[in-house]
Amino acid sequence: MKFQDRSQIEALAKFKSQGDLVTSFYMDTDKGRMNRKEIHLVLKNLLNEAKDRACGLSISKEKTESVLRDLDLIAEYGSQALGTSNAAGLAVFSASQRKFWQPLELPHGPRSRVIFDANFYVRPLASILDKYSHICALLIDRREAVWYDVSMGEIKFLDKLLSDVPSRVRDGGFEGTSAKRIERRIDAHLQEHYKKAAQKTFELSKKHPFDWLFIASEENHGPDFESHLHSYLCDKVKARLHSRVSDSPAKVLQEVLEVESRLKKAEEEEVVQKLITELERGGLATSGLRDTIHRLNQFEVQTLVVTHNFSRPGRICPTHKFLYLDELKCPIDDKKTDIVQDLIDEAIETVLKRGGTVRQVEPPSKLDRYGGIGAFLKYKA
Numbered sequence: 001m002k003f004q005d006r007s008q009i010e011a012l013a014k015f016k017s018q019g020d021l022v023t024s025f026y027m028d029t030d031k032g033r034m035n036r037k038e039i040h041l042v043l044k045n046l047l048n049e050a051k052d053r054a055c056g057l058s059i060s061k062e063k064t065e066s067v068l069r070d071l072d073l074i075a076e077y078g079s080q081a082l083g084t085s086n087a088a089g090l091a092v093f094s095a096s097q098r099k100f101w102q103p104l105e106l107p108h109g110p111r112s113r114v115i116f117d118a119n120f121y122v123r124p125l126a127s128i129l130d131k132y133s134h135i136c137a138l139l140i141d142r143r144e145a146v147w148y149d150v151s152m153g154e155i156k157f158l159d160k161l162l163s164d165v166p167s168r169v170r171d172g173g174f175e176g177t178s179a180k181r182i183e184r185r186i187d188a189h190l191q192e193h194y195k196k197a198a199q200k201t202f203e204l205s206k207k208h209p210f211d212w213l214f215i216a217s218e219e220n221h222g223p224d225f226e227s228h229l230h231s232y233l234c235d236k237v238k239a240r241l242h243s244r245v246s247d248s249p250a251k252v253l254q255e256v257l258e259v260e261s262r263l264k265k266a267e268e269e270e271v272v273q274k275l276i277t278e279l280e281r282g283g284l285a286t287s288g289l290r291d292t293i294h295r296l297n298q299f300e301v302q303t304l305v306v307t308h309n310f311s312r313p314g315r316i317c318p319t320h321k322f323l324y325l326d327e328l329k330c331p332i333d334d335k336k337t338d339i340v341q342d343l344i345d346e347a348i349e350t351v352l353k354r355g356g357t358v359r360q361v362e363p364p365s366k367l368d369r370y371g372g373i374g375a376f377l378k379y380k381a
C-alpha cells in the first residue's frame with residue numbers, strides 16, 4: 001500500500017500492542033542513490049543488526065520470539081518488494097503476536113532503521129508528509145479549464161470547465177468599428193470564462209483544501225485570469241506552469257513535481273542561509289552536533305535545522321533525558337548513561353516535545369559545512 005495521508009499515521013498510532021513489543025521497520029530504497037545490489041545488502045545488514053539487538057534485549061522468551069518473527073516476515077517481504085517496487089522508501093509495521101502487518105511504500109527515503117517498542121514508531125512518516133504540499137494545478141486556456149490535485153507525488157483529476165468563447169476575428173472579414181465591436185463581445189465572453197473558472201477554483205478549494213495553487217495559462221492571459229481570483233487564493237499562487245490543458249496528467253504531474261521540489265529546495269536554502277548569517281554575526285545560533293546537543297540540554301534550542309536522514313548513535317541520561325555524544329556518565333548526577341541508536345532522532349523528538357520546530361534540509365546543502373546540524377536559539381531571559 002502507498003503511504004498517502006495522515007489518516008494512515010493515525011491508524012498506526014492508535015494500534016494497541018497490549019504490552020507486546022512491536023516492530024517498526026524503515027528503509028531508504030532510493031534507486032537514484034544506490035543500485036539494487038547495494039539496497040539488498042542494506043536490507044540484510046539492517047535485519048542482522050536488528051536480530052542481534054532483539055536477542056540482547058532483557059525481555060521474555062515469547063516477546064523475543066515475536067519480534068524475531070516480525071524480522072523474518074520483513075526479510076521475506078522486503079526482498080520481494082525491493083524487486084518489484086520503485087518506491088524511494090519502504091516501511092513495515094509488524095506485531096506478529098497480534099497478527100498485525102502493515103507495509104507502506106514511501107515517496108521519499110527515510111533513515112534506515114528497525115525500532116522495537118510498545119508502540120509503532122511513526123514520526124518518520126510525519127516528517128515525510130511535511131515534505132509534501134497539497135497542490136492544486138489549474139490549466140486554463142481561452143475555452144477550457146482543468147483542475148488537478150497533486151499530493152505525495154500523485155495526481156488526481158478534479159474537474160473541468162468548457163466555455164463557449166468565440167474565436168478571435170479572422171483575417172480580412174471585418175473592418176473598422178464593427179470589428180472592434182466584435183472584439184469587445186469576444187472579450188466579454190472570455191472574461192466570463194475566466195470569472196467562472198475563478199469561481200470554480202474557489203469552490204474546489206473548499207472541497208479539496210490545498211496549500212499551493214499552480215496555474216498554467218496560455219497566450220499570456222495569466223494576469224487577466226488571476227485578476228478574477230479570490231484574494232485568499234491569490235496568496236496561494238506559488239508558481240506558473242507551462243503545461244497545457246490538453247497535456248496528459250502524467251506530463252502535468254512531472255512539471256508540478258519539478259516545480260514543487262524547486263520551491264522546497266529554495267525554502268530550505270533560505271533557512272540554512274539565515275542560520276549561517278546568524279552564526280557569522282555571533283547571534284542566537286549554533287552549529288555542529290556537539291554544540292547543538294549541548295544547547296538542547298540547556299533548553300536553548302528554538303528551531304533545529306538538520307540534514308534529512310542524518311543519523312548517529314549517542315547516549316542519553318535516563319534521569320534527565322539529556323543527550324550526549326559519548327559521555328559514559330551523566331556529568332550532573334554521575335549516573336551511567338544509556339545508548340541511543342540515533343542521537344539526532346532523540347534531539348528531534350526533544351525539540352518537538354518542548355514545542356520547538358524542526359526544519360529538515362535535503363543534502364547536499366551549505367549546512368554540510370557546519371556539521372549537518374544547527375539551531376536557532378531562544379533569547380535568554
Ligand SMILES: [Zn+2]
Nearest residue numbers: 317320330333
Ligand atoms: Zn543526568
